Amino acid sequence: MGSPTESYVRLSLNEDLVRSNEQVYAPHFVSVLDPSLLGEVDVTAGIPEGGWLIVNTVMNQLDIQDIVKRKDLNIATIDATRIALDILGRNITNTIILGALVRVSHLFTIEELSDAIMMRFKGEIAGKNIKAIQQAYEETCIYEIGKDVDFFVHTKVPWQQVDLGLPGYKELDKAGVWYCDENIIQVGSDQVNTGSWGEWEILWDKDTCTDCAQCWYICPDFAIIREKGDDGLWHMAGIDIYHCKSCQNCLNICPVNAITKRMKQGPASCAAPEESGGN
Ligand code: SF4
Ligand code: SF4
Incomplete structure (x- = not known):
């Protein structure tokens, strides 16, 4: 509810700790929590062909393609705001959109995400968040272009400095x-x-x-x-x-x-x- 903010997460396929903590320049998945950002910020910057753009919106995927001016991305949409207001009673969508991320990425399961939420939240709040991500998982609309990003291709952009x-x-x-x-x-x-x-x-x-x-x-x-x-x-x-x-x-x-x-x-x-x- 202020200036546009970016945050990043790196996941490792093996059990090593992720040591790199600089900005992600070539993300495989980008989640946009507020659709008004689509026209304000270059949210697709650095996403390789076949990467995923996940948006909290009621727009359809073709409209999003027109706004971001890219047709080489897979797109998923979810009305996370409605789910948040229905279940949490507040427009807080950052956990909810993870349900859509699980659905398209298969990086982790809903059960693993639920475990993580239970470690972070307690009681009724944890229960509501889990219910919300499950609903998001089921309601996510998916628009695939027939290409997927190759996780094993080195897409890292050299360090800015x-x-x-x-x-x-x-x-x-x-x-x-x-x-x-x-x-x-x-x-x-x-x-x-x-x-x-x-x-x-x-x-x-x-x-x-x-x-x-x-x-x-x-x-x-x-x-x-x-x-x-x-x-x-x-x-x-x-x-x-x-x-x-x-x-x-x-x-x-x-x-x-x-x-x-x-x-x-x-x-x-x-x-x-x-x-x-x-x-
Ligand atoms: S260099 Fe830093 S991280 Fe490494 S052992 Fe020393 S204090 Fe710890
Ligand atoms: S600012 Fe640097 S030295 Fe200080 S606590 Fe953080 S990591 Fe450690």
């Missing part, structure tokens, strides 16, 4: 600073004290750390500091508290629990009443 002719992750050291040859390029939030945003102080235990660099990959603010050692390689050196916004991504991914957290704020203290005045 590399495309711009700037150095890639191997040259990145710390928050918002890229080292390019001998030059330092200030980028991103380098000048912003994002470290004041979060409530946690993130702590790093040098002795436990195995220098695997997974925290550094996943930090959204380049707040993991690395230093070049005598061996010519970059090594984990600490947390840049000026930029660490305590999102805890690093803490969650560290395989050896070398990163922990503690509340920044101590117990509340009350000012003593002044001698004169006040009550």
Whole structure:
């Protein structure tokens, strides 16, 4: 109910964790929760031929083709708003549209999705969401073009920064600073004290750390500091508290629990009443 927002999910076919957390540039499936976005945002950008566009709408698929100006996509429609209002009593469609995603993708089952919903929600709310996704699964209208996206074809678009002719992750050291040859390029939030945003102080235990660099990959603010050692390689050196916004991504991914957290704020203290005045 504000500005158009995008979010991304990567699913792995094997049991490895998905390590890549940058924007998805070539999505196989795109779900659009609000049909008014179709004419406002290029929702099909990067979808390869045979990919799927899933839309919460009462329009038919041919009308959608006309709006997005692509005929090489499979399209699924679902009136998720009506289902949401009928079952949830509110126009919240983000779980409901997953019923349509299951129907066209076969990436997971309704039962698996229901289990996930029960882990996220409790009691009546979980029950209503499950009922809503089941209804969405059954009511989804499907328009197939006779081609399916090949999951095994490498459709990843090169990382944006590399495309711009700037150095890639191997040259990145710390928050918002890229080292390019001998030059330092200030980028991103380098000048912003994002470290004041979060409530946690993130702590790093040098002795436990195995220098695997997974925290550094996943930090959204380049707040993991690395230093070049005598061996010519970059090594984990600490947390840049000026930029660490305590999102805890690093803490969650560290395989050896070398990163922990503690509340920044101590117990509340009350000012003593002044001698004169006040009550
Ligand atoms: S808590 Fe978040 S911002 Fe801070 S160092 Fe870890 S990943 Fe980066
Ligand atoms: S993820 Fe953990 S072990 Fe790996 S470099 Fe970071 S702190 Fe060290």
